[in-house]
Amino acid sequence: MSDAPSHPTLDDALRPLAMRLRAARRVVALTGAGVSAESGLRTFRGGDDTLLPPDMRALWAEFDPTTLATPEAFEADPERVSRWYDWRRLGCLAAEPNPGHLALARLERELATRGGTCTILTQNVDRLHQRAGSVDVVELHGTILVWRCTRTGQRVTPEPTPMPAFPAPSPFAPGALLRPDVVWFGEMLPEDALARAAEVSTECDVFLSLGTSAMVYPAAGFVRLAASHGAFTGEINLDATPASGGVDVSVRAKTGQAMPRLVELAFGAG
Numbered sequence: 465m466s467d468a469p470s471h472p473t474l475d476d477a478l479r480p481l482a483m484r485l486r487a488a489r490r491v492v493a494l495t496g497a498g499v500s501a502e503s504g505l506r507t508f509r510g511g512d513d514t515l516l517p518p519d520m521r522a523l524w525a526e527f528d529p530t531t532l533a534t535p536e537a538f539e540a541d542p543e544r545v546s547r548w549y550d551w552r553r554l555g556c557l558a559a560e561p562n563p564g565h566l567a568l569a570r571l572e573r574e575l576a577t578r579g580g581t582c583t584i585l586t587q588n589v590d591r592l593h594q595r596a597g598s599v600d601v602v603e604l605h606g607t608i609l610v611w612r613c614t615r616t617g618q619r620v621t622p623e624p625t626p627m628p629a630f631p632a633p634s635p636f637a638p639g640a641l642l643r644p645d646v647v648w649f650g651e652m653l654p655e656d657a658l659a660r661a662a663e664v665s666t667e668c669d670v671f672l673s674l675g676t677s678a679m680v681y682p683a684a685g686f687v688r689l690a691a692s693h694g695a696f697t698g699e700i701n702l703d704a705t706p707a708s709g710g711v712d713v714s715v716r717a718k719t720g721q722a723m724p725r726l727v728e729l730a731f732g733a734g
C-alpha cells in the first residue's frame with residue numbers, strides 16, 4: 465500500500481464513457497475544429513495563444529469573421545473572401561485524418577457489428593471524417609471542398625490546385641460567381657442536415673461533444689437536446705466550454721489521444 469495521493473489518469477476519466485459506449489446501440493458524436501487540430505488545421509477559437517505568431521493562432525484571433533464569413537462580406541469583397549476560403553480549402557486537402565478521426569471511424573464499425581450506429585454531426589468543413597472511413601456523417605456547416613453558383617446553386621468540386629481566378633466566375637450562369645458551399649454566419653443550416661441532427665440527437669443512447677467550443681448554435685444545442693431525451697452525455701475538449709457543466713462526463717484532453725483510448729477501453733485493442 466502506498467500513501468501517495470492517486471491522480472486520476474486519462475483512463476480513469478474515460479472509463480465511465482467507455483462503459484456506456486459498450487452498452488450503447490445509438491451513438492452520436494458532435495465534432496468541431498478541435499478534432500482536426502491534430503491534423504494541423506487551425507481552430508477558430510480556444511486556448512490562450514496570444515504569445516503565438518498570428519499565423520499559428522486560432523483563426524478568429526487573426527481574422528475578423530464579419531469580414532470573411534458572412535454573405536455581406538462576400539458581397540462587399542468577393543475577391544478577398546474567395547482567396548481566403550481557397551487558401552483554407554487547399555489546407556484541408558493537404559491535411560490527413562488524425563487518430564481522433566480514425567477512432568471515430570472504428571467506433572462506427574464496432575457498433576455496426578453489434579447492430580448499432582454512430583452518427584457524426586460535424587461542424588467541420590474539411591471532410592476528414594469521411595477520409596478516415598466514417599460513413600454516417602452529417603455536415604452541419606457544409607464543406608469547403610465543394611463550391612456553388614451564387615445564382616443557380618449548382619455545385620462543383622474545384623481542382624486540388626489554387627483557383628484560376630478570384631473571385632471565380634460560375635460556369636453555370638453568366639455574371640454569377642462561385643462561393644464555398646459552407647454555412648456563413650447569418651445563414652440557415654441545410655434543412656436536411658438540421659432535421660437529421662435533431663432526429664438522431666433525440667434518439668441516441670450516448671452523445672459525445674468532441675473538440676468544439678460549444679458556442680455556435682444550433683450545433684451547440686444538440687447535446688442538451690440529447691440529454692433531455694435521456695442520453696448519457698460526454699465531452700472531450702482541451703478547454704472547458706459552456707457545455708462542460710451540463711454533461712455527465714467532461715474530459716480535458718486532446719481528441720487525438722483520448723478517442724483512440726476511449727474506443728480501446730470500450731471494445732478492446734483494434
Ligand code: OAD
Nearest residue numbers: 496497498501507508509510587675676677702703718719
Ligand atoms: P472552435 O474553434 O470554436 O473550438 C474548438 C475547440 O476545440 C476549442 O474549445 C479548443 O479548446 C478545442 N481544442 C483545440 N485543440 C483540441 C484538440 N486537439 N483536442 C480537443 N479539443 C481541442 O471550433 P468549433 O466549435 O468547431 O463556423 O466552431 C464552431 C463554428 O464556429 C465553426 O464551424 C465555424 C466557426 O466560426 C463558421 O465558420 C460559420
